[in-house]
Amino acid sequence: MSDIITITNVVKKYGEKTALNGLNLTVREGELFGFLGPNGAGKTTTVRCVTSLTNFQEGTIIVDGHDAVKDQVEAKKVMGLIQQQISLDKDLTIRENMISHAMYHMMNKKDRDAKIKELSDYFDLGEYLDKPVDSLSGGWKKRAAIVCAALHSPKVLFLDEPTSGLDVNARRLLWDIIKLMNQKGTTIFLTTHYIEEAELLCDRVGIIDHGKIIALDTPAALCESVGKYAVEYMVDKNTKYKYFKDQDEAKQFASTLDVSNNVLLRRTNLEDVFVELTGTHVGV
């Protein structure tokens, strides 16, 4: 698999505040990449730097062979972005939003209409296509934003915390469309602070903290790096965690604890990885 995004030593400052502190990251073509980190870690700033929405002071970003600064026009053509705040015109229907997106990307009418039909069929938009965006539920609004962003057939689609604030059903609806988009061959760059989302959806996960990547691998390999088995137990009303590569060793340790310790032996998850690496919980 070749790399489609290469970020090298990127430093981004907002005045005195350093948001990205020498960020290094590569995303492979065709993967569903998860970018996980707590609030303020630098996820949105990374997406904004890669998609040329903001400048940065040091480093380079290459997207599909194009320099995101020097070759911005070409780089932008291969990217689609769904920002945290939906940028669709809420008074217009999904179809009308698609048409204005197509104009922005200078698509001709024939290609545009064919693509609208293809995407509506593929994602089962049917009756929703001609409804004003404002009349749709939160989940459908996000779906509409994804379909619009996909209109110019970007190779990479950036989704910045797409499921924040959505209920469970809306979140599932969105996961389906993200997976479908990826199966169609689009590389997905998904930022999230929901661990289960990264664990369930993503081929590889990068964890960012204080503007730096602190771990990057498949969810399973990240869990193995900490130890596949976790023993969770209480001491003086505080929850403690201990990790083991070997299940028997974990059982052996658990057997030394008392019932009053509320012992739980389970598989390690991404939250454990995060807590081990940073000492804080994701989302706080």
Ligand SMILES: Nc1ncnc2c1ncn2[C@@H]1O[C@H](COP(=O)(O)OP(=O)(O)O)[C@@H](O)[C@H]1O
């Ligand atoms: N426009 C801005 N001006 C000043 N500081 C900013 C701005 N945008 C983000 N920051 C700061 O940069 C850091 C990274 O923010 P951000 O990339 O939005 O994080 P995340 O998306 O992971 O929550 C935070 O400390 C945030 O306060």
Ligand SMILES: [Mg+2]
């Ligand atoms: Mg953000």
